[in-house]
Amino acid sequence: MKNDEVMNIAKKRGFLWSSFEIYSGVAGFFDYGPLGATLKNNIMNKWRKYYVVSEGFYEIESPTIMPEEALKASGHVDHFTDPMTECKDCLEVFRADHVINDATGKDVEGLENEELSRILSEEKLSCPRCGGHLTHVWSYNLMFQTVIGSKGKKTGYMRPETAQGIFIPFKRLLRFNRGKLPFGVVQMGKAYRNEISPRQGVIRLREFTQAEVEIFVDPRNKNHPNFREVSDDILNLYSSESQIKETDPSKLTAQQAVKEKIISSEILTYQLCLAQRFLRDLGIPDKVIRFRQHLSSEMAHYAIDCWDVEIKTDSFGWIEIIGIADRTDFDLKSHSKHSKEDLRVFIEYSEPKKVTKMVAKPQMKKFGPLFKADAPKIMEALKNLDASDIKESLEKKGNYPIEIDGTIHNLTPDLIEFQEVEETLRGEKIYPHVIEPSYGIDRIIYSVLLHCFGKEEDRTILKLPADIAPVEVNVFPLVNKEELTHIAQEIKKQLRKQGFIAEYDASGTIGRRYARSDEIGVPYAVTIDHNSLEDNTVTIRNRDDSKQVRIPIKEVYNILGDLIDLKIKFQDL
């Protein structure tokens, strides 16, 4: 269905509406209504079944407010910005780097604002629109800033992604996973970006929900042990090559994609397949799904391969709803550097390696009295120096100068004895690489609504898969007569007792109630009619084709349970 129709029904039926409506609303913020919030929970729980249950990745939850240092390390404070310049005459705002690039062809990405300002004036660049004067360049940071603590000494930001909350406690997570790669950690939660002018409804929110997975792997092994399970999945791949050559996306099996090196690794391909399976399970048809590879020019500098899962929409074109990237070791390295914590993983060799190396052993009898307090420091320094260099210098020049706290000490051959030692290396420390599937939950919900809504004649049916439908079953007396309503009420009560989300409705005609029920995607309706009085049976109506089957009341609960858990199909009843 079309965007407008879907959003109208979503608003009317309590899925989604813009926030703060009675105060005119604020762009970029949406409420989930009663059905929307339930649908969102169902989808998020289904996501957990994929990643937490099946893949075995544990979920964590970290704060949405983060201190400046953490986001400085991640690069967001300095680089999650756009360099802007404004025309003094027509007040138009431009990306400064784009103005320079367009006018001169120079690639100025990543340059400082001062540098950009200098280039603007040196090149005598003026407003591309009216030719007016451009102001100095300023950074527009997309993060919401706040203050931590009452004295306001500490700057904080609302997190722009949930991923950082996984990288920062990496040491603890590694320990939880008993020090072994690979392992994955997930986080679902809100993230915030102060978009300049969000105008695509729920597609571009200033506060949105992400579901992110960070899979930490040994960079030398990006295969996946269960790849065979997905190797025949067919992926609609829009590679960077076909984008450049302007050819159509091609459908390949996962196996072909790896073999032909279209996707950089098995593990990344596996994640693409998983994403596709998840979307299928939400009722999104394959024909509106494609995987678009980032062009090397648009890829973040820390990624080596990145694929967006895109969904076709009528009013926004192909939109990104999931990004699956190989982020390499960028984040862990950067947090290591800024925090001075060693975020590497010790990888044990399958066979310990024996290496022989030269060691410089100080002769302590002479060494101690000669250097006194500096002796321990010199010994420490010796450990980090290449012993063969020292040996060479001693043999050739007769001495080896070493600087400790500004004082130069001369080592002479009589102070050092050299030994060849055999060392056993059991492994090495490395930064793991990170494979990151990052889901935009709000966009996924929009896609589900967009592609599950269908029109049949003059009625609208929301064909949600039964296991994510917010209301699972409706109970209707055929007509509003006491002998039927009391049975219906009783069945509803029993359904609720057994954990179903069930509603009862006796208003108006039965057709009207079915229509309302279809519009909010209730998969099944139990109808109590006059036969029910005689033989204790009711009908179960299937939303998608309005067909009904008659079954004994006492079997209703088990059958509905199996239907909703997708264990049986309605057609097989």
Place this chain on the structure above:
RNA sequence: GCGGCUGUAGUCUAGUCUGGUUAGGACUUGGGCCUUCCAAGCCUACGACCCGGGUUCAAAUCCCGGCAGCCGCACCA
């Protein structure tokens, strides 16, 4: 952030130009009647001038500002 257009019940809309009675209708929704299977009918009720300021005896109507939506530009690590 810039320009254009727009803003009346949950929805669609009349009225706005040319200021003046109780802001009218349809659908939806609630209650009732009727009704033995897909938005039928009848009765009845609830429900609105985006917000703020100005002009005026009087503002849904005219003017200014804000907010939001749509379209175009720009932006979207």
